[in-house]
Amino acid sequence: MSDTILVHATGELLAEKAAWLAALADERNASAHTIAAYERDLRQFLVFLTGYNARPAALADLADLRTAELRAFLASRRGDGAGARSLGRNLSGVRAFLKHLERKGLVSAAGARAMRAPKAQKSLPRPLSVDDALEVTEDAGSFAVEPWISARDVAVLTLLYGCGLRISEALGLPGDALADPNERAMAISGKGGKTRLVPLLPAVLAAVAEYRRLCPFALPAEEPLFRGARGGPLRAQIVQRNMARLRGALGLPASATPHALRHSFATHLLAAGGDLRTIQDLLGHASLSTTQTYTAVDSGRLMSIYRSAHPRARRKSAAEG
Template identity: 80%
Template sequence: MSQTVLIHATKPLLAEKAAWLATLAEERRTSRHTLAAYERDLRQFLVFLTHYNARPATLGDLTDLKTAELRGFLAARRRDGAGAKTLGRGLAGIRSFIRHLEKKGLASSAGAKAMRAPRQPRSLPRPLSVPDAKAVTEDAGAFAAEPWIAARDVAVLTLLYGCGLRISEALALPGDALSEPTARSMPIAGKGGKTRLVPLLPTVLEAVAKYRRLCPYALHPNEALFRGARGGPLKPQIIQRAMARLRGGLGLPESATPHALRHSFATHLLSAGGDLRTIQDLLGHASLSTTQNYTAVDSARLLSIYDGAHPRARRRA
């Protein structure tokens, strides 16, 4: 018995889909897991349009995509059991593809921009998991307009997670910062004028080096290292917006902010056995109690240490 194969898109549209995925992989360095999710989400949307229009989806269907069609797709996915995080990621992928087409004059992103992402479940502010933190730093440039901006976003977020910097500290770095490939630490001027020394991971240096290679502006020592699209100092709001797009793309909660990467830096160090006072120094906290609150200390882990170390806590056999 032969099986009917659904043709869900015309060849020109499928060619643009392949070009979009290649751009994400090669220029934006999007992780293979995110690429697979975006491919699946877009394929599901094109299948929806095929059923909606009773014919294979075409580039013309995306030329002026209406919010009603996007709402219909999200409603159908919700009926199939998709949650808010999955729907948000799906919408982020579709928007990315529409922007790809818009750059070539093949579509307008007005309808996709007007569509609000599904409301994500509210959660208390908390650090990211280790896999989510890695995904953020790997995919930070997935939605950037230019390769150099993608490299910039990766470098900034890698600094926040890899060094535990405040976003203001990262954006205050001068143009000659992190230019030595063999550097193992750097001084950071924190709150209250206090300077601390933070270690440098190779991945941090590699991310900044790539940004330096691609940045179209001269990075002078007396000017900012990280630049905006027009060459001026990069503003925190730009990184916050980039992180918001990542939240939608990766299905992360609203608590996943640039500052949450600093929380994650501290919490992950502590969970791996780092000393609390050392982490206090790395963060530049004046009070140890601040560091304790900041690291979202794993109470189960602390109780386990207590039970194993305190003489009066050891239970009799």
């Protein structure tokens, strides 16, 4: 069912939807990206219900929603080409809204709770090699015409690799961030407002200091640290475009994105002996299971540690020797 249907819910239901999204922002400190995703998921569901019932979706339609209707919605989305990961996100958004309404005594979310999300095949992070990651950060400013933009591009990619930041976290830094050359760590507010402490490498401080020195714009605390060519906030698309140019110049695969530098940060720490709990804290992952995906990427090193450290493995090696 296309989202081009304009009237996809009654005024009462749309008011409940708006109140829920506002609560996500105010009470749960959800990011704008998360709220937009929830809004889209719920809108798609309400559009489906409108077509399913041949009338605008109403609060009464959600009062005792059956699993059959949810299955029909997911089948419709699958018919539109949605994969398992998208379907799981769709169901999660609808379920969250129904739970919100259930807490207000307006509906029963039993049907949604009984539904199992389609299993999505987990894709492994695709980091760069150590040499490639270093080359990317060193050559990041190669395509800039002005020296200050070159220094900016180097500073941004050095932050992603040197601190494991998300691109939104780097571009969200205030103008007074990293101004003290003696700083050894900085606080980063990540997904869901969770704050973590990230150590600062000398290379990171040096790259940002060079950008500060050359930047032609004032960098007050209330404005962003990284600027576009005309002085406005630097957009993620510009960083991604620069990374695409670097991929072409260095012969790197399409998986070499700005976010791959964050994957590289974690994988290279693990390869150097970092423990998962520490890496979890540095990345700001809410769950250790998310961080554990990096063990699959570096399974060869883990097997080597196992063979050299486990008592039974050592005994077997000695016997074979």
